[in-house]
Every structure is written in C-alpha cells, then in structure tokens.
Amino acid sequence: MPFIPHTEADVRAMLDAIGVGHIDDLFEEIPAQLRAGPLAGIPAALNEMEIGRLMEERAARDGRSLCFIGAGAYEHHIPSAVWAIVTRGELYSAYTPYQAEASQGTLQMIYEYQTMMASLTGLEVSNASLYDGASALAEAALMAVRAHRRSRSARILVPRTVNPTYAKVARAIAGNQNLVFEDLPYCTDGGHTIVESLRRFEGEDITALVIQQPNFFGTLEDVDELTDWAHAHGALVIAVVNPSALGILKAPGEWGARGADIACGEGQPLGVPLSSGGPYFGFMATRMEFVRQMPGRIVGRTVDLEGRTGFTLTLQAREQHIRRGKATSNICTNQGLLMMAGTIYLSLIGPKGLAEVASACVTHTHALVAALSSIAGVSVAFDRPRFHEAVLQLDRPVGPVLDALAARGIEGGFDLSEHYPELGPALLVCATETKTQADIDAYAWALGEILQAPHPDPLP
Amino acid sequence: MSNVPADLKFTKSHEWVRVSPEGVAEIGITDHAQQALGDLVFVEVPEAGRKVSSGDACAVVESVKAASDVYAPVSGEVVEGNAALTETPELINQDAYGAGWLMRIRLGNSAELESLLDAKAYEELLASEEH
Numbered sequence: 094m095p096f097i098p099h100t101e102a103d104v105r106a107m108l109d110a111i112g113v114g115h116i117d118d119l120f121e122e123i124p125a126q127l128r129a130g131p132l133a134g135i136p137a138a139l140n141e142m143e144i145g146r147l148m149e150e151r152a153a154r155d156g157r158s159l160c161f162i163g164a165g166a167y168e169h170h171i172p173s174a175v176w177a178i179v180t181r182g183e184l185y186s187a188y189t190p191y192q193a194e195a196s197q198g199t200l201q202m203i204y205e206y207q208t209m210m211a212s213l214t215g216l217e218v219s220n221a222s223l224y225d226g227a228s229a230l231a232e233a234a235l236m237a238v239r240a241h242r243r244s245r246s247a248r249i250l251v252p253r254t255v256n257p258t259y260a261k262v263a264r265a266i267a268g269n270q271n272l273v274f275e276d277l278p279y280c281t282d283g284g285h286t287i288v289e290s291l292r293r294f295e296g297e298d299i300t301a302l303v304i305q306q307p308n309f310f311g312t313l314e315d316v317d318e319l320t321d322w323a324h325a326h327g328a329l330v331i332a333v334v335n336p337s338a339l340g341i342l343k344a345p346g347e348w349g350a351r352g353a354d355i356a357c358g359e360g361q362p363l364g365v366p367l368s369s370g371g372p373y374f375g376f377m378a379t380r381m382e383f384v385r386q387m388p389g390r391i392v393g394r395t396v397d398l399e400g401r402t403g404f405t406l407t408l409q410a411r412e413q414h415i416r417r418g419k420a421t422s423n424i425c426t427n428q429g430l431l432m433m434a435g436t437i438y439l440s441l442i443g444p445k446g447l448a449e450v451a452s453a454c455v456t457h458t459h460a461l462v463a464a465l466s467s468i469a470g471v472s473v474a475f476d477r478p479r480f481h482e483a484v485l486q487l488d489r490p491v492g493p494v495l496d497a498l499a500a501r502g503i504e505g506g507f508d509l510s511e512h513y514p515e516l517g518p519a520l521l522v523c524a525t526e527t528k529t530q531a532d533i534d535a536y537a538w539a540l541g542e543i544l545q546a547p548h549p550d551p552l553p
Numbered sequence: 554m555s556n557v558p559a560d561l562k563f564t565k566s567h568e569w570v571r572v573s574p575e576g577v578a579e580i581g582i583t584d585h586a587q588q589a590l591g592d593l594v595f596v597e598v599p600e601a602g603r604k605v606s607s608g609d610a611c612a613v614v615e616s617v618k619a620a621s622d623v624y625a626p627v628s629g630e631v632v633e634g635n636a637a638l639t640e641t642p643e644l645i646n647q648d649a650y651g652a653g654w655l656m657r658i659r660l661g662n663s664a665e666l667e668s669l670l671d672a673k674a675y676e677e678l679l680a681s682e683e684h
Contacts, residue, residue, distance in 0.1 A: 242600050243600060385595065385597070385615075410595070410615045410619070410620035411620075415619060415620060416620055419622070
C-alpha cells in the first residue's frame with residue numbers, strides 16, 4: 094500500500110474548494126495561548142547518510158559490555174531464526190492490516206501467539222499484545238475495575254515489590270481515571286509481600302491485589318497464600334509475571350484455590366533484544382468470564398461457508414472503532430512485530446527449551462550471588478528463594494562502584510537507592526543463561542578489586 | 554412496522570417500562586430497538602442492589618452490528634437483572650416485551666413516570682425518525 098503525501102498543489106486545490114486562504118485558518122477556533130509554537134531546540138533534519146553515521150557512532154559508544162542488569166528487561170539468547178523470519182516481507186508490519194481477514198497469515202500468527210500465552214499463563218484467553226509490561230499493568234488495573242462489578246472502590250493494592258516503574262506508569266495512566274493505587278510494605282527479611290500486611294484491609298472494599306512473580310527483587314512471592322487472601326476478601330488478583338520464569342514456575346491460572354484473574358507482563362524476554370529500552374511488547378491473559386472487559390485485539394478461529402478453517406478478529410464490540418469513547422482501551426496492535434518475534438521464539442524453543450532457559454537463569458544467578466557475596470563488603474539482602482535476580486548490599490554508595498565496573502566493561506546491576514532508600518546501598522543483579530562461569534568470575538574479580546580500595550565516602 | 558404495546562411507557566432512547574402495582578418497573582429495549590440492532594450476541598445486566606439514577610447507563614446490549622448502552626428510564630434500586638440473557642441473549646430478539654426484559658428497578662421517585670412517553674408518543678417518535 095503506497096503512502097502518497099499531498100503535494101502543495103493538492104493542498105491549494107483543497108483549500109480553494111472550501112474557500113479557505115491558508116491551512117492555519119482551519120485552526121482559528123483554537124485560542125492562541127493553547128497553540129504550540131514552533132519546536133524550539135530541535136536541530137535541523139539530517140539526511141540518511143548523516144543519521145546513519147550518527148547512530149553508528151552512538152551504538153559504538155555503548156560498547157559490548159558484559160551486562161548483569163535486569164530490573165525488567167533481560168538479555169537472553171535469541172535464535173538467529175527469530176529475526177530472520179520476522180523480517181520477511183510477508184510479516185514485516187507492526188499492525189493488523191486493514192481488512193484484517195484478507196491477511197490470514199498475520200491473523201493465524203496472532204492466534205498462535207494467543208494460544209501460547211494462554212497456555213503459559215494457565216488462563217483461557219489472551220489478547221494480541223499491548224505496548225509493554227508497565228502499560229499492561231495499567232490496563233489490567235483498569236480492566237479489573239470494569240470486571241469487578243460488585244466492587245465500587247476502584248482501590249488497587251500494589252506491593253512495593255512490584256517493579257516501581259510499572260507502579261509509576263499505572264498511576265500515570267489510570268490515576269486520573271478515579272483509580273486509587275495503595276502501596277503495600279514488604280518483609281525486610283525475605284524481600285516479599287506477607288499476608289499480615291493485608292490484614293488491615295479486611296472488611297474493606299478492595300478491587301484488586303497486584304502480585305508480581307518473581308518480584309522486582311527477584312524474590313519469589315507466596316502467590317498461593319496471597320491469591321487466596323484476595324479472593325477470600327472479595328478482591329480480584331492481577332498477576333505480573335516474567336514469561337521466561339513461567340517455564341518452571343506455577344502458571345498464574347493455578348495460583349491458590351481459584352487462580353489469578355488477570356495475568357500481564359513484559360514480553361521482551363521472549364526473543365526481543367534489549368535495544369536500549371525498546372520497543373518491547375506487553376501481554377495480557379484472563380478468564381473467559383472477563384473477556385469482554387479485556388483491552389486489545391483478539392483473533393478467533395472459525396470456519397467459512399464451506400467448512401474450512403479460517404481466522405478472524407473477534408469480540409470487536411469492545412474496541413474503539415465500534416464502542417468509541419466507551420471502548421475498553423485505545424490499544425490496537427502497534428507491537429505486532431515484537432509479538433510475532435515472541436511467537437517465533439516460543440515455537441522454536443518450545444516448552445522444554447523455555448524450562449531449560451529458566452533453569453539456567455536460576456543456576457547462573459545462584460553462582461553469581463555466591464561469587465559476589467564472598468567478597469568483603471558485599472552481603473545478600475534477602476533470604477528467600479529467587480529466580481534470576483538478587484539484591485546485594487554494599488559497604489559504600491552503589492553509583493561510584495557501578496561507574497568503576499562500567500570503566501572495566503561490566504554493567505554491574507541496577508542501583509536500588511533511588512527507589513528503595515531504606516535498603517541502604519543496594520544493588521539488583523541478574524544473570525541469565527547468557528552469563529558463563531567465566532563472565533561471573535570476571536565480575537567478581539573486578540568487584541573485589543574495586544572494593545579493596547578504601548572508599549573515600551564511608552557510610553556513617 | 555414495529556410492535557408498540559399500548560400498556561407500556563417508553564423513552565426516546567428506545568427503552569420500555571412496565572410498572573407493577575408494587576412499584577417495581579420492568580425495563581427492556583423496544584421491538585424497534587432490537588430490529589435496528591439485529592441478532593444480539595451478548596447482554597450485560599446490572600447487579601441486584603445497584604442504585605441507579607434516571608439516565609444512567611446501566612446495561613449493555615451487543616449485536617453482530619454494534620454495542621449500545623441501555624439507560625435507566627427511572628431512578629431507584631435494581632431488584633433483579635434478567636440472568637437468562639447471559640446464556641440466551643436472543644430472547645430480546647424473540648420476545649422484546651416479555652422474556653427479553655433486562656432489569657427490574659424499585660421506583661425511587663414515581664413522579665419520573667410522568668416524563669416517559671406513552672405508546673402514541675413513542676409511535677410518533679418512530680414515525681419522525683423514519684424521515
């Protein structure tokens with residue numbers, strides 16, 4: 094489908110036809126103080142050669158460091174076939190095409206994706222993806238308010254062990270739509286959410302409880318106990334899950350006696366490169382009883398007049414082109430390309446491969462924690478089982494230590510001091526299946542050297 | 554020509570109201586509305602106990618063509634939603650004024666009934682909408 098811009102002559106002809114002198118006259122009714130002026134501080138346009146050069150220089154500056162940062166985006170091995178297939182002309186689009194049913198291949202791919210995500214989360218129905226993990230949580234909170242018809246409070250309990258960026262994005266998106274997000278403290282021994290912290294809400298109208306598994310600290314939550322508490326007290330459960338971890342952990346649909354009601358999360362670990370932070374894709378799955386409250390597109394399998402299998406967009410009355418302002422959201426399929434990479438990744442590695450990836454992550458992180466915590470000045474913050482991340486506490490501020498590691502080509506982890514000042518100088522580290530014992534030894538050796546030097550800024 | 558029973562009250566947004574002697578209003582969408590929507594595939598009715606004000610969107614009817622809100626013609630407390638519609642939304646197509654009722658509301662203010670249309674006024678509304 095070619096994109097043909099209007100020529101100046103086209104614009105002139107259209108303005109003449111409606112008797113308007115200048116295109117700005119069309120916007121006259123907008124008061125002057127509400128109009129945006131020309132963009133200040135934006136440099137002149139670059140041509141293709143210039144922008145190519147600039148991007149290469151910036152990419153080179155990133156270097157090829159050894160990355161032990163997780164905190165929501167994870168470096169995993171991506172089979173070469175994934176992007177070789179995704180970039181084929183037949184698939185290379187971010188969107189569901191207009192006249193969607195004419196593109197049976199795209200619809201089938203989305204259907205396969207939904208099937209895999211439903212199976213991975215242990216829930217009945219998945220949508221065709223969302224923007225990213227953080228906005229998926231916001232959408233899940235809005236959906237919970239719509240789905241929970243007996244609850245009028247729109248109160249969502251968010252443990253502090255949920256990715257703080259997700260919590261912030263959820264507040265930014267849904268906070269002005271009358272949703273109230275309330276923090277829950279965590280246990281300082283285990284780094285997890287305990288049911289005791291929920292007791293003060295008993296007897297109150299709570300719409301939903303968010304449970305992240307594994308949580309932001311990498312710690313495993315008591316998902317069964319938390320889920321059962323929520324259901325016993327009339328709240329829905331929103332699970333935020335890492336899809337790699339679902340290779341070995343219990344699916345949200347099996348948490349507690351009844352299972353989580355909505356599962357969402359970040360799809361990036363499934364075949365999407367880190368790419369300096371995006372684009373990624375979000376995912377969401379739920380029970381069939383809530384499907385009409387789910388945002389996003391849904392593809393269904395059906396039969397045509399001759400009984401042949403075909404794929405079609407379904408339940409579209411939830412969507413903006415039909416329900417307008419009352420649609421469940423304005424999400425369509427912008428992340429379709431990334432979702433497709435996730436589908437191909439999952440189909441290539443399969444359930445066994447995903448379990449192997451997850452197990453390797455656990456083993457490598459165990460080795461990393463053992464190596465780093467044997468260094469004087471490093472201790473492990475929490476004593477609970479974990480997936481592929483852990484919180485370490487240092488004897489000095491984290492920032493300069495990370496800078497010193499970066500100078501040696503090692504990205505040492507995520508500095509938690511800004512979001513969790515109460516933990517002191519705390520560092521979140523991660524080792525996926527991509528980190529070998531030699532990588533871990535190199536990190537431990539470098540950190541040992543850096544911490545051996547007396548630090549100029551001792552803690553009180 | 555659609556069916557407009559003489560003993561019911563109507564709204565401009567195509568709901569009908571049947572008031573019982575006990576002060577409970579049974580509410581549905583009119584024969585004209587179900588014809589315009591086409592085959593219904595999903596209906597969401599309000600929970601018993603919900604308080605509604607006249608004009609509130611309190612139910613959703615979804616057909617193969619469109620999804621529309623149904624507005625409460627009167628204020629009051631929902632006594633019952635028609636649970637049968639969850640499994641068989643086509644009851645509205647088959648029997649809009651009978652088995653296809655949507656909800657029953659205990660009237661909070663019976664004076665509101667005065668502002669509803671009678672059958673004749675509703676027929677006139679339909680006739681004017683045809684032009």
